[in-house]
Each structure stands twice: as structure tokens, then as C-alpha cells.
Amino acid sequence: xxxxxxxxxxxxxxxIKALQTGLLLLTGITGFVTSRCPVMNAGIFLGLTGxxxxxxxxxxxxxxxxxxxxxxxxxxxxxxxxPSGKVTVKEALILGSILSFAGVAWAFSLSxxxxxxxxxxLFFDVIVYSxxxxxxxxxxxxxxxxxxxxxxxxxxxxxLGKVDSVGILLGLSILLWIxxxxxxxxxxxxxxxxxxxxxxxxxxxxxxxxxxxxxxxxVGAAIAVGIGIMALGISWGYxxxxxxxxxxxxxxxxxxxxxxxxxxxxxxxxxxxxxxLSSMIILISGVLL
Amino acid sequence: MRRISALDRILLFTMxxxxxxxxxxxxxxxxxxxVFYFTISFGVLIxxxxxxxxxxxxxxxxxxxxxVAALIPLSLSLGLILxxxxxxxxxxxxxxxxxxxxxxxxxxxxxxxxxxxxxxxxHGIAGLTIFILPIILYARGKATLSLLFITMGATFxxxxxxxxxxxxxxxxxxxxxxxxxxxxxxxxxMTAAFSAGLGAMP
Numbered sequence: 433x434x435x436x437x438x439x440x441x442x443x444x445x446x447x448i449k450a451l452q453t454g455l456l457l458l459t460g461i462t463g464f465v466t467s468r469c470p471v472m473n474a475g476i477f478l479g480l481t482g483x484x485x486x487x488x489x490x491x492x493x494x495x496x497x498x499x500x501x502x503x504x505x506x507x508x509x510x511x512x513x514x515p516s517g518k519v520t521v522k523e524a525l526i527l528g529s530i531l532s533f534a535g536v537a538w539a540f541s542l543s544x545x546x547x548x549x550x551x552x553x554l555f556f557d558v559i560v561y562s563x564x565x566x567x568x569x570x571x572x573x574x575x576x577x578x579x580x581x582x583x584x585x586x587x588x589x590x591x592l593g594k595v596d597s598v599g600i601l602l603g604l605s606i607l608l609w610i611x612x613x614x615x616x617x618x619x620x621x622x623x624x625x626x627x628x629x630x631x632x633x634x635x636x637x638x639x640x641x642x643x644x645x646x647x648x649x650x651v652g653a654a655i656a657v658g659i660g661i662m663a664l665g666i667s668w669g670y671x672x673x674x675x676x677x678x679x680x681x682x683x684x685x686x687x688x689x690x691x692x693x694x695x696x697x698x699x700x701x702x703x704x705x706x707x708x709l710s711s712m713i714i715l716i717s718g719v720l721l
Numbered sequence: 722m723r724r725i726s727a728l729d730r731i732l733l734f735t736m737x738x739x740x741x742x743x744x745x746x747x748x749x750x751x752x753x754x755x756v757f758y759f760t761i762s763f764g765v766l767i768x769x770x771x772x773x774x775x776x777x778x779x780x781x782x783x784x785x786x787x788x789v790a791a792l793i794p795l796s797l798s799l800g801l802i803l804x805x806x807x808x809x810x811x812x813x814x815x816x817x818x819x820x821x822x823x824x825x826x827x828x829x830x831x832x833x834x835x836x837x838x839x840x841x842x843x844h845g846i847a848g849l850t851i852f853i854l855p856i857i858l859y860a861r862g863k864a865t866l867s868l869l870f871i872t873m874g875a876t877f878x879x880x881x882x883x884x885x886x887x888x889x890x891x892x893x894x895x896x897x898x899x900x901x902x903x904x905x906x907x908x909x910x911m912t913a914a915f916s917a918g919l920g921a922m923p
Contacts, residue, residue, distance in 0.1 A: 669745035672756075676744060676764035680771060699775045706771065717745075 443513040447496055447524060448489035455709065459606055460484040460583035462712040463599065465719050466664055467591025479542045480590055483550060484583055487535025491554045491579075493528030497521055498562045506624040532558075539586070546590040553582030570631045577610035598663045602715075605656035609708050611649040612685075615642050616701035620694070643692065647685040650704070654678035657711045666718030674714055681707050723901040725777040732905035736912045737770035743916045751804070751922070758800035759919065762793050766912050778901055781885065784828050787840060791824055793878065794847035797915065801854050801871070804922060805863065817847070844882070851875040855918065864921065871918030877911035 464480050496503070496514050500521065503509035513519040532554055540547030557579035565572035581603035588599040618625055618632040619639060625632045633642040654674070661671050684700045740763040748756045769789070772780050780786065795817045803810045820843030827836040852875035858864035884900045887893050893900065 667745075667749075669749060672748070672760050672764075673741055673744045673767075676760065676767050679764065680768040683768070695776065699772070702775050703771065706775075 440519075443518050444527065446513050447493045447519065447527070449492050453485065453488045453492060455705070456488050456580060456583050457481065457484050458709070458712050459580075459602075460587040462715050463584035463587025463589075463602060464591045465587075465716050466598070466602070466660075467588050468719060476542065476590070479538060480546075480587060483535045483538035483542065483546075484586070485535070486531045487539065487550050487554050488583065490528050490530070490532030490535055491557045493524055494532060494558045495562045497524050497528060498558070499566075502567075502628040502630060505628040506621065508621050508624055543590050543593070545594065546586050549582050549586035549589055549595070553579050553586065556582070567630060570633045570636045573611060573614050573633075574607075576614065577607040580610050581606040598660055601656055601660045601663065605653050605660060605711070606708070608649045608653035608656055609704065612646050612653065612681075612704040613701065613708075615646050616688075616697050616704065618642075619697050620701065639692065640689075643685075643689045646700070647682075647689060650681050650685050651678075653708075654681060657715075661715065661718060664715070664719065666715070670714045670718040674711065677707055677710055723778060723898050725773065729901075729905045730774050732909050733770045733774050736905070736909040737767050737774075739909070739912045739916055740764075740766040740770070743912075743919065747916060747919055751800070755800045755803050758796045758803065761796035762800070762915070763912075765789055765792050765796075766908070770908070773905075778904075788821065788825050788828060790882070791821060791840070791844050791847070794844060794851055794875070795820065797871070798847045798850035798854070801851060805854070805858055820847070848875060848879050848882075852879070867921030868918055870914045870921065874911045874914035874918060877907050877914065881907040881911070 460480065464477075496512065499509075500514045503512050504515040509515065514521060514524055536547060536551045536554060539550035556575050561572055561576040561579055565575055584606055585595060585599045585603040588602065589595050592599070615633050619634050619642060622632070622634050626635055633645060637645075654677075658671060658674055658678070661674060681703060684696065684703050688696045688700050743763050744760055744767070748759050751759065769786075799810070799814060799817055802813050820839075823839045824836075824843055827839045852872050855864060855868040855870075855872045859866060859869055881904060884894060884903070888897060888900060895903075
């Protein structure tokens with residue numbers, strides 16, 4: 433019985449894409465910390481992390497249900513718990529719905545605006561991005577990006593009690609980072625997406641234009657975080673570090689344009705994730721230390 | 722090419738953290754232009770560490786790496802010269818900019834011999850500057866003993882560069898495996914030494 437339970441937990445862990453959920457959760461915590469409210473209020477902090485974790489995990493599971501037919505056709509995703517039959521659609525639907533409902537309800541219990549933003553993130557991600565636009569247009573990633581920007585905005589709004597320009601700026605940095613993340617992925621798995629019939633930027637506009645879009649969005653993301661750091665009054669040292677990391681990102685982007693290769697593409701994908709993770713750590717450290 | 726190991730990655734990441742700490746907290750006491758120079762040197766170390774972690778040692782075969790690597794001694798020496806001998810800063814800055822241009826252009830267009838010679842001259846002068854200058858300053862009583870950490874860092878960067886260059890020429894001093902096992906240690910100790918040395922500067 434316990435072995436079976438452990439196995440189910442393992443599959444559920446795969447369903448929530450722990451790394452991606454963790455990164456989004458970190459952005460939410462970052463948004464909260466940047467509001468400079470008393471971070472050590474255990475009740476609010478637990479509510480923030482708990483509600484965001486549940487709602488992000490729930491929406492990820494609901495996305496997995498919506499995309500199960502696509503996942504079956506793609507080599508990269510065919511072994512996921514739902515397409516491989518390890519978790520049934522009904523089981524995933526129950527789990528995803530409970531987590532989503534619990535997360536959003538918990539978020540509303542903390543603050544109306546926080547709850548509204550958490551719900552907006554879930555709505556944009558599951559309904560607008562996955563259910564409505566993902567199979568119709570490559571521009572669906574913009575809505576995926578807006579959904580991804582919600583946790584950081586929600587976290588800051590929870591601390592401040594309102595949405596302010598810095599929150600929007602930080603949200604914009606996530607929105608602009610997401611194309612770098614998704615488009616490098618869609619180039620790497622170009623044939624997989626083509627086989628599944630999903631319109632992507634590389635299949636619609638070609639690799640060169642996709643790389644240019646990655647370049648523009650990367651620069652935009654770096655600028656947005658940089659202005660955010662300045663607006664928050666964080667010390668110059670952190671801005672210098674962000675500038676260094678941005679130069680690395682830009683260098684890789686330029687390399688991927690002029691000397692494109694599979695390896696550079698994958699490296700850019702990893703570096704972009706590292707860049708966003710570092711940006712969040714810089715923001716947290718800059719405010720707290 | 723030896724595959725990068727978990728230990729290598731840990732050492733390189735530690736190096737990145739040391740350099741990042743220096744960029745964030747260790748430069749505010751300097752004047753703006755010196756901060757700019759030292760940010761370049763430690764910034765190159767940060768980016769180099771991250772790229773080695775992500776791409777492995779194969780990235781060292783890219784000709785662009787040589788150009789970027791030359792920025793470390795050049796920018797460090799520029800910061801030192803501007804702090805201790807500002808009167809020769811402009812001529813040295815001209816040399817540094819011309820040197821980077823020369824290294825880039827010869828890598829792209831000239832014969833291998835000219836490219837290697839250009840690199841040796843520019844890299845050599847910058848490397849010797851960060852090696853000798855702290856010794857001279859200490860000997861003249863213009864700096865504390867801790868500044869010699871920069872000399873120590875220069876020794877390590879020189880050692881690392883020499884070992885890699887000898888591999889490139891096909892006459893390695895140590896086996897490839899040994900060199901790439903030592904490289905992350907050399908980079909970490911070098912970065913820590915440069916950080917300690919900068920801490921001794923006024």
C-alpha cells in the first residue's frame with residue numbers, strides 16, 4: 433500500500449513539473465519580498481507559498497490533461513504520466529481541480545487582489561493559452577507569458593495591497609523572458625511539435641526570425657529587470673551583476689543568430705533559465721541584505 | 722576532450738559565486754572607471770564559469786574564447802594602473818583597446834603564427850603587469866602585503882593559460898586529462914586570489 437502511495441506521489445510530482453513550478457513559485461516569493469513588507473510574518477508567507485504552489489501545480493496538471501493527445505505524439509512528452517497511462521484522466525482531473533480550487537480559494541482568503549491575480553494566472557494559462565490558442569496560433573505564448581507573469585505581480589500585490597508600476601515591470605520581465613525559454617525549446621523539438629500539429633514560431637516564421645525574436649525579448653527582459661532593480665533602490669552592485677549576466681545572455685543570443693547550432697540553442701535555453709533564477713535571487717538579496 | 726564532472730561543476734559554480742560576490746560587494750570603494758574595469762574582469766570570470774558549466778570544456782576550442790579571456794588581465798591591469806599610476810593610464814588604455822582589436826582581427830584573418838604572436842604580446846604584457854605591479858608597489862611601500870594576492874592570481878591565470886596553450890600546440894606539459902582536472906581548481910584559486918588582492922587596495 434505504502435509502495436503504491438509512494439509511486440502515485442512520484443507520478444503526481446511529474447504531473448506538476450516541479451522545476452517549472454518551483455521557478456514560478458520563486459518569482460511569486462520575489463514579488464512579495466520586493467514589497468518590503470514584514471517578510472517574516474509566517475502566516476502570510478505560508479499562505480503566499482502554499483496558495484501559489486497549489487494553484488500553479490493545479491493549472492499545470494489541467495494543462496497536461498488538455499495536452500494529453502499532443503503529448504502522446506511527441507517523443508519528448510510521450511512518457512508523461514497521463515499519455516503513458518500511469519495516471520488516468522479522471523484521476524488527474526480530480527487532482528488538478530482540487531489543487532487549483534484550493535490554491536485560488538486560499539489566495540482569495542489572504543487578499544482580494546492577490547486572489548484575483550492568482551485566478552487570472554490560472555485562467556490565462558489553462559483557458560486562454562492551453563485550451564483556446566495553443567493549437568491555433570504561435571502567438572499563444574504571449575498569453576502563456578502573461579500567465580507566467582502573474583505570480584510575481586500577485587506576490588508584490590499581496591505585500592503592497594495594490595498593483596503598482598514596479599510590479600507590472602517585474603511581470604513584464606517574466607513575460608519577455610518566456611519567449612527565450614519557450615522558443616529555444618520549440619526549435620530544439622521542432623519535429624516533435626510539427627508531428628503534433630502545434631503551430632510554433634519556427635514552423636510559422638522560420639528559425640532566423642525566431643532567433644531575432646528571442647534576441648529582442650532577451651534584451652527586453654534584461655532591461656525590465658534592470659529598471660525594476662533601479663526603481664526598487666537596490667544597490668549598484670546588484671545592478672552590475674545583472675549587467676554582467678545580461679551580457680552573457682546577449683552574447684549567447686547573438687551567437688545563436690550568427691553561428692546557430694543545436695548545442696548553442698540548448699545552452700541558451702539553460703542560460704535563460706539560470707538568468708531568470710539569478711535575477712530573482714538578485715532582487716531578493718538586494719532587498720533583504 | 723574530457724567530459725566535465727560534477728566536482729568540476731561545483732568548483733566552477735563556487736568560482737562564479739566568489740566573482741559575483743566581488744562584483745556586488747567588493748568594488749564600491751573604487752572610483753567609477755576602476756569599478757568598470759574590475760567589473761569586466763570579474764564579469765568575464767562569471768560568464769566563463771557559467772558557460773563552462775553549461776557547455777563543458779569543448780567551449781574552450783572556440784576562437785572567440787581567446788579574445789574574451791584576454792579581457793581578464795587587460796581590465797585588471799587597467800584598474801591597477803589607474804589606481805596607482807594614473808599618469809600612464811591613457812597610453813595603457815590605448816594599448817589595451819588596440820591589443821583587443823589586434824587579437825580579434827588576427828584571429829579572424831591572419832596566419833596562425835601572427836595570431837599567436839599578437840596574443841602572446843598583448844596577453845603577455847597585461848599578464849606581466851598584474852604579476853609585477855603588486856610586487857613593485859609592495860617593495861616601494863605603496864601597498865600592503867595582501868596586494869600580492871593579485872600576483873598569486875596572475876601566476877595561476879598564467880599557469881592555466883600556459884597549460885591550455887601547450888595542449889593547443891600539440892606539445893602538452895601535462896596530459897589533457899590532468900590539465901582539465903586542474904583547470905577548475907586553478908580558476909577558483911585565481912578568482913579568490915584576485916578578490917583578496919582587490920580587498921587590499923585603497
